[in-house]
Amino acid sequence: MSGPGFNVLIVGIGGQGTILASNILGEACLIEHRHVKGAETHGMAQRGGSVESHIRIDGIYGPLIAPAHADLLISFDLLESLRYSHYLKSDGIIVANRHLVLPTSVYTQDLEAPAESGIVDALKKYRLCLLDADRIAQEAGSPLSANVIMLGAASHTLPLAPESLVEAVRRLVPKKTIEVNVRAFEMGRAAGDSCR
Amino acid sequence: MEERYLLGNEAIAHACLEVPVDFVTGYPGTPSSEVIDVLRSRENRPSHVEWSVNEKVALENALAAAWCGLRALCTMKHVGLNVAADPLMTSAYTGVTGGFVIMSADDPFAHSSQNEQDSRCYAHFAKVPCLDPSTIQEAHDMARDAFSLSEEFGLPVILRPTTRICHSKGDVALGPVAVPDRKGEFRKDPRQYVVIPAHTRILHKKLNEKQPAIKKRLVALGYNTCSVKGKRLVVASGIAATYVQEMLPEGVSFMKIGAYPIDESWMRDFVRRHESVLVIEELAPEVEEQVRQVAGDIPVHGKKDGYVPYEGEFSLPIVAGIMTKAGILAKNPCREAAPVQNLPPRPPILCAGCLHRATFYAIRRVFRDAIYPSDIGCYTLGLQLGVVDTTICMGASITVASGIAKSGEPRDVVCTIGDSTFLHTGIQGLLNAVYNGGDITVVILDNRITAMTGHQPNPNTGITACGDASVPVSLDAICRACGVTFVETVDPYDLTSMLQVLGEAKSRKGVKVIIAKQQCVITAKRTGIKRGRYTVDAGACTACGTCIRFGCPAIEKGEEDKARISDLCSGCGVCAQICPTGAIVKGGKR
Secondary structure (H helix, E strand, O other): OOOOOEEEEEEEEOOOOHHHHHHHHHHHHHHOOOOEEEEEOOHHHHOOOEEEEEEEEOOOOOOOOOOOOEEEEEEOOHHHHHHOHHHEEEEEEEEEEOOOOOOHHHHHOOOOOOOHHHHHHHHOOOEEEEEOHHHHHHHHOOHHHHHHHHHHHHOOOOOOOHHHHHHHHHHHOOHHHHHHHHHHHHHHHHHHHOOO | OEEEEEEHHHHHHHHHHHOOOOEEEEOOOOOOOHHHHHHHHOOOOOOEEOOOOOHHHHHHHHHHHHHOOOOEEEEEEHHHHHHOHHHHHHHHHHOOOOOEEEEEEEOOOOOOOOOOOOHHHHHHHHOOOEEOOOOHHHHHHHHHHHHHHHHHHOOOEEEOOEHHHHOEEEEEEEOOOOOOOOOOOOOOOHHHHOOOHHHHHHHHHHHHHHHHHHHHHHHHOOOEEEEOOOOEEEEEEOOHHHHHHHHOOOOEEEEEEOEEOOOHHHHHHHHOOOOEEEEEOOOOOHHHHHHHHHOOOOOEEOOOOOOOOOOOOOOHHHHHHHHHHOOOOOOOOOOOOOOOOOOOOOOOOOOOOOHHHHHHHHHHHHOOOEEOEOOOOHHHHHHHHOOOOEOOOOOHHHHHHHHHHHOOOOOEEEEEEEHHHHHHHHHHHHHHHHHOOOOEEEEEEEOOOEOOOOOEOOOOOOEOOOOOEOOOOOHHHHHHHOOOOEEEEEOOOOHHHHHHHHHHHHHOOOEEEEEEEOOOHHHHHHOOOOOOOEEEOOOOOOOOOHHHHHOOOOEEEOHHHOEEEOOOOOOOOHHHHHOOOOOEEEOOOO
8 A cells, every 4th residue: 555656647638648648657667677557548438528547656556546645646637637636645746737628517507617726726735836738838849749748847756767758758659759749858847847 | 578568458459469369359348449459450460350240240250260260259348248148158058169258348337338247247157267357467368368268178268357457557578479370160060059959958068067177277277366374364356356465464364366167165275264254356246155155154244244335346445445344454544535526527528529419409409308218329428418318228229219109108209329339239129110110210320430439440431340441331221121211311510401301300200210420520530621610700699608508618608708619629510500690600720
């Protein structure tokens, strides 16, 4: 339960690239000859729904992280950060994209739309690293690289060498996009430097 | 030996390449689909890989290949095994010569299913071996071993991974891939393959006689193990075993069950060395019942005395709670943590531009007060739009519609069914409705693909699993051949035509079929179809909310509650047709 492992939860909205991000972490573990377990959302739940990927670095047992046992929460959407924040340990860290997509339920069921400032305040009980991954991804040269930006920003906290992560990025992204994704990783890493 | 970070289903597929498997069939179903999706996309794939039209068809095809001496794999989700149950039960009698593995993926918590049935019960029922992996590595190793086990006993073997195996990942040690080169040969033997009563009585006896040796072999294979550490014993199976192992204190014995049928004498020997037993397994009490049978007067805790839930998926906190209640753990190691309350939910939703939303909208407009039986597919999400009143299993929309209409219910009955589901088990329902004088409207949601499970082709798509061209079936001709005279094909993006055809169907008696045909918006995007975005003219928008209620994720509420269209827009243009003030127009950057 309180083993040596490092638990990472990656959350977002179906289609944002959480699965690639979790694959990159898994591959980086293989590069460092470390065990790793993961679990993710597949199937219909991916259709624009809330999605989660669990990664247990050095994990040898089950793939699921228990609530209040995650060391790091990487979130591609601000509302999803809050939805899964109870998974964090009290001294856990959140690396979150500022981007906020309101769920369609807000409009169709006339629910109260949470405000960005309110979410950020609620997240402040944890160590919080906020960045605008979409803007940085644009600057890096591809809006699709936001997931790699997020990993770059989180790399200061991950117990994996940045070289291993970059190598994993190289192995897993489409060949034509290696250059832009490696740049995205470095830019994300620079952006995450301020909130280490 | 190669180490890779793989999805459980990818690890199972790789094991099949190592065996190597010659013949693969299946019907897509979460969480099983990726096994065939991996195999069909490989260059060095098995000699034959097919997406079959349903699980019964898949199982019979693969069984025949195994009769011809090939190694055959048939994949499906747990409820698919219901469809395939007929050949399954008797395939245990006939047996096989080539290794035959049926992968039936269970879904505790029904993440993506209509129930939580347990395939281990089917194995028990059919008297065939069942392997139940607890880790990704074990899923790989069991998939590999299942074929030799099948050949050794001449029986089909059920491989039963659960969602948390299929869709979990781990570092896996893989073996080398081999090239399949077997050719099938059918050796005639009516006493084996023609199950007339005189033959089948003998075959049943032979099947029963195989059981003791299978039990011994499964212990020898090392999938059922026990380490004695004290007077208290925890027994666990499947993924639950890993939760137990992570928290098991010193001085407590652990029995792990990964293969069925369990050897009772082996189990009795270990159980009887203890003073108390706790059995932790997801879903059915398959292990627990056996433990209770061998335990004598040793107290056993499990589902039957309320310690362990019968339903749902387990987790570290749930298993920690069970182990604490049973006194195995002095203190629950899981910390309490409640999610933040009252956040707006983000359930899965039909895509922006999905043809189903447009079809459902039109159905609601024409049939305001009707009963809407539906079926299994992305379109079950039509529940959110109020146009799905029933779903029970594949193909049950048309049959349930017929039954409701025949029951005396006075309202119109309009049912929806996807193209793949119609071809799976929908046709018989249509045939039956026509034959027995039904009065229903059937809307076939024809998006040309099996979308929900990951866009697998079907006979309607025009290509096979391996990408070869095939003749796309004519849904229109099938419906007409069933005796339907009103069959209309309409593009659901054309709202006017859709409303007109639905209106015509409403005015007629009998069985009417409307084929709402338009490509799945995801496959359309992949094939490079660009339609251009729509935008809202804020000056013309009166904030009436009509388009918001349409429920498209690309339509948001902006300033003064006026509509705004986001970059999720795929350009279907249906919202422009429903806007009463003409405020939605083509334009906006792409």
